[in-house]
Amino acid sequence: MATRRVRGDPVENRRALGDIGNIASLPGAEEAGKLNRPLTRNFRAQLLENANKKEVAKNQEGVRAVQRKARAAVVVKPTQPHEVIVISPDTNEVAKAKKNVTYSSVLNARSKALDIDSADKDNDLAAVEYVEDMYSFYKEVENESKPQMYMQTQTEINEKMRSILVDWLVDVHVKFDLSPETLYLTINIIDRFLSLKPVPRRELQLVGVSALLIASKYEEIWPPQVNDLVYVTDNSYQSKQILVMEKTILGNLEWYLTVPTQYVFLARFIKAAVPDPEMESMVHFLAELGLMHYDALKFCPSMLAASAVYAARCFLSKTPAWTETLTFHTGYSEHELMDCSKLLAFIHSRVGESKLRAVFKKYSKAERCAVALVSSPAKSPLLSSSASCSLEKS
Template sequence: MASRPIVPVQARGEAAIGGGAGKQQKKNGAAEGRNRKALGDIGNLVTVRGIEGKVQPHRPITRSFCAQLLANAQAAAAAENNKKQAVVNVNGAPSILDVPGAGKRAEPAAAAAAKAAQKKVVKPKQKAEVIDLTSDSEGAIEAKKKQQHHEPTKKEGEKSSRRNKPTLTSVLTARSKAACGMTKKPKEKVVDIDAGDAHNELAAFEYIEDIYTYYKEAENESLPRNYMSSQPEINEKMRAILVDWLIEIHNKFDLMPETLYLTINIIDRFLSVKAVPRRELQLLGMGALFTASKYEEIWAPEVNDLVCIADRAYSHEQVLAMEKTILGKLEWTLTVPTHYVFLVRFIKASLGDRKLENMVYFLAELGVMNYATLTYCPSMVAASAVYAARCTLGLTPLWNDTLKLHTGFSESQLMDCARLLVGYHAKAKENKLQVVYKKYSSSQREGVALIPPAKALLCEGGGLSSSSSLASSS
């Protein structure tokens, strides 16, 4: 009878060492650790086949140590099966030789159990990268260090550089936008023109924007309509002669600029509502100047002064009667935005010198003297005078964001009116009405009338029509 195999004491749940019991071979043919046995000793003393009677050193059974013991025991069992040794079941079961095919099933089952145990316990170690320090090449060492830190390789760097290169499509698109003027230009800085008036109480710094917003809304309400068709005895030439004479009187009395522009506004509004005979047109001018002087000046001219200036063509009573008629027809409305209030603001926004200021006033007075400018509102005439003056003096830029903000007009909107003013400038020297030209030819006003007009605007305008030409009023 064969000797009884000694099974080492195992932890709970581990596979049994040896061939296993017969019942377990019938179920699965492999020692999977499902055979349970009563504890023989709790001292964890292990007895191995071949060294029976010798006690191994006291060592706690760890998972790796148990797997090693299991592998050794299964290897010994496989050797015994190869030698065709008979193994007897502990409970008196028949020999393994009596069961056909039992040996063949036991070998692969034992090998599978050993592999499963090794997979659970043994963990493969990662292969450490070794840097060869014996090499003299610093480039090789740096390359290996970059690989350890996962830096991009040479190929990755080449790919990124290729991505940054502009494509043919982007180059063609950029050229097309540049040719069409669609490129993004740096935004100009808008200048705060009122910053210097923060401590000036007379400048109305806190309300200046609201004031000019109101002026913009009110200028259309007081805008004179086209009245020449309703005046049977008056034409554009007579009006130009009257305004030219009033500018001369205004200059002799040294009145405020506001007085001149208000006088012209009163005349145009009165002619819009009442027909005036030719013989009373000069009287209308005298009454308008007298009324505007009372409104704007501290020391207004006396009636007798105006009578003397007119070479006593009208009496004292006639001047006062015309003043009363004017106020009645205009319903005493004298607070209106004239060209002057816009000229002051726009000249300030242009940030120019005194030469530019005189050029603007010169073009503005040429404009108000001619009837054709009545089709434009006062703010547009003032802005066009600033634009035409900048073109005449060759200032750059001709128009900027600061002027666009404060005037409310773009460069294209002012082009027609600006060409009209430059046309008046070009014909001022040959015109019979020389008061404005002589006034701004003096050195006191920088001689701006002697400066050649902006020929670029005249060429773009293609000439002036006969109705808007200054020659038509001469």
């Protein structure tokens, strides 16, 4: 019976790699088996190189033999009539022709659209080769993480309470100087959680601050500490309560946090608009106003982002308001965006009289071009009386 070795006992006659069965599968294993030293990485690389040289030499000799046979078999024959090859409908050539017909409309649209990625072709982080495929995928899956309209299932909270919570979170987000991605993911987490679970009124702020903690851990290099979040709630909750709620939210969402939020589409669509700083700030201003409004949940993130771009161009009197480049990269026509854009325009028209001022203050500063102080054009098609009447209840 083999004796059990106790830790610390000297190891005698131990062979490094010698008894491991997979050494036999290495090229040059016969020579390696005779060695009395470990098979190091450098030595293994040398064995592989030698084996590869032998294999290459063998292949080259085979190619030369085939060429010799081919030359010996060349015989001049009388001219024969040209053989006509009929391609069946199932061949690759016909399949490619069908594919070209299928994509003809896409290619036509691409030819009219500006190449918005040409300046980034040498930027590896821009992923120019894959960016269009990435955004096609985002649009395919965005509805999987889209929150449902949930207020009918909530007995203690309402739309106004949600707006107050988002307004407070925007203020906290500014104070901590967090990234925009964190804000949009925070609101997405809150709405998805409220879609799944009724929440008492006293715990709504707890849900918000816990969602901010989750989003910060996901997006930020240095997320806020739990004690910092306790402080901003004016000690309304303890650290343990925030951590318990964090676990509850993650459990209900099944840890599904990698989602295409509105900000993902904003980054691409703003680029397609070829913006100036004022227009870019206006787009973000309208998008964040939309975050506060419960009725905006009926629209998917890509449509909200595209509508924010369209509404911003209308407010700043950009002509044309919607271009073929924007149509190509967003996938939406001007007509398709009208309902969502009218909602954003209506929210914008009421921002001056609202008591919720966080977004307004944020975009009233000079570094954001003070776009909150830009009034909506009186003749904007987005402010028609019919649109205002249909949204008055909001």
